[in-house]
Amino acid sequence: MNIKKISLIALLTLGAFVLSACSGKTAVNTWPGLAADAERAYLTTGSFIYAVDLKTHKEVWRYPESADGKHVYFATPVLANGQLLIGSEGTNNAFVSLNPETGKETWAEPFLGAKSKWIASPLVVNDKIYAPNTDGFVYILDMDGKPVADPIELGGALWSAPVIDDHLIYIASLDHQLHILDASTNQVVATVDLGAAIPSSPAVAEGGVYVGSFASNVEFISATGGQSVLAGATNWVWGTPVLDGSVLYYADLDGNVYSFDLIGGKQNWDAVKPDGPIVASPLVVGDQIYVASEAGAFFALDKDAKIVWNKVVDSDSPKATIYTTPVAAGDLILVAPYKAKFLLAAYDADGKQAWTFTPEK
Numbered sequence: 001m002n003i004k005k006i007s008l009i010a011l012l013t014l015g016a017f018v019l020s021a022c023s024g025k026t027a028v029n030t031w032p033g034l035a036a037d038a039e040r041a042y043l044t045t046g047s048f049i050y051a052v053d054l055k056t057h058k059e060v061w062r063y064p065e066s067a068d069g070k071h072v073y074f075a076t077p078v079l080a081n082g083q084l085l086i087g088s089e090g091t092n093n094a095f096v097s098l099n100p101e102t103g104k105e106t107w108a109e110p111f112l113g114a115k116s117k118w119i120a121s122p123l124v125v126n127d128k129i130y131a132p133n134t135d136g137f138v139y140i141l142d143m144d145g146k147p148v149a150d151p152i153e154l155g156g157a158l159w160s161a162p163v164i165d166d167h168l169i170y171i172a173s174l175d176h177q178l179h180i181l182d183a184s185t186n187q188v189v190a191t192v193d194l195g196a197a198i199p200s201s202p203a204v205a206e207g208g209v210y211v212g213s214f215a216s217n218v219e220f221i222s223a224t225g226g227q228s229v230l231a232g233a234t235n236w237v238w239g240t241p242v243l244d245g246s247v248l249y250y251a252d253l254d255g256n257v258y259s260f261d262l263i264g265g266k267q268n269w270d271a272v273k274p275d276g277p278i279v280a281s282p283l284v285v286g287d288q289i290y291v292a293s294e295a296g297a298f299f300a301l302d303k304d305a306k307i308v309w310n311k312v313v314d315s316d317s318p319k320a321t322i323y324t325t326p327v328a329a330g331d332l333i334l335v336a337p338y339k340a341k342f343l344l345a346a347y348d349a350d351g352k353q354a355w356t357f358t359p360e361k
Contacts (some may be wrong), residue, residue, distance in 0.1 A: 030089065031323040032336040032343065033076035033121075040100065041327070041334055041357075042084060044073035045343055049086065050359060051103060052344060054329055057355040061103030070094065076161070080124035081143055087118020087131060095122075095131055097145060107145040114139060121161035123169065125183050132158030132171055140186065149186055154179050160201040160240075163209065168223055170209050172198035178211060178221055190225030200240045200281065203248075212237030212250055218260070231260045231267065239281035239325065242289075247303075249289055251278035257291055257301065269305035280325040283333065288349065290333055292322035298335050300351060309351035314340035 033044035047067035094110035116135035156175025202209035233252035256271035276295030320340035
């Protein structure tokens with residue numbers, strides 16, 4: 001295992017809290033989570049969740065009002081049924097629901113039934129919340145935060161959001177297993193061993209899912225649990241593969257970006273390697289593929305592997321990195337760097353930085 005791999009894992013598993021002797025508050029060493037709707041971006045940055053107005057680029061609200069050890073957020077929040085759902089890495093393992101308009105809690109009390117931290121985002125299906133926890137259980141709640149079924153024990157740390165295709169839910173685990181659940185019965189119908197950790201969500205396709213893993217390849221897992229390796233990589237595949245028509249885009253920790261032709265069963269190009277390891281998933285918008293690297297670069301490729309532009313997100317912060325998958329918001333692409341002088345940046349399709357967001361003290 002090389003030093004780069006060790007540093008990425010240590011960032012999550014060892015670096016959650018660092019006590020500040022000066023303030024007595026908790027500083028947090030996790031990269032951001034990012035989601036957006038038509039009006040706001042929702043950014044999780046450790047101690048706080050911020051709502052940012054996409055027109056004014058200003059803070060609308062933050063949760064909680066002040067930092068404390070109970071509230072630590074790494075997961076990407078999920079918007080569903082007028083709620084913003086997210087679990088905490090903090091000391092009380094709380095899973096909360098916020099009003100996306102105001103940032104106020106919508107449940108009378110948070111869900112406190114998990115035994116460990118929340119890293120994965122939840123999945124909402126027919127007014128049920130499927131929330132995977134690092135304790136190896138999937139908790140099933142109603143939209144008021146109350147358990148509606150016994151938790152499902154899958155084992156291993158669950159880091160990634162479940163995905164659903166029709167009535168089947170796919171949940172990946174760090175213990176090498178991909179679990180397939182029937183949403184109508186909450187029963188596990190198949191479990192597939194990929195031989196290596198699976199840190200990110202699968203990509204839904206017809207009849208199954210595509211999934212990358214630390215086995216350094218991308219596989220197709222059918223709805224019945226059938227397994228086939230489609231394409232390889234030179235290093236770990238951390239992010240979720242992205243399906244665009246008959247093409248599958250993915251990246252690895254060597255910094256390679258791949259384009260795999262599912263019909264022809266071959267790579268469309270020699271791997272493109274612009275700048276540094278890639279943890280974030282690619283984002284496909286129109287004719288461009290957007291990729292962010294650990295080196296702090298954000299670049300756009302066309303579908304013939306040409307680098308259209310390549311930007312350093314924060315040239316004034318040499319330690320700035322990007323682990324968070326970029327998010328499309330209207331005509332802009334949002335990028336959430338880690339250890340930069342700002343928390344959020346917006347780019348247009350030509351690579352021009354439209355604005356940045358830094359919260360007020």
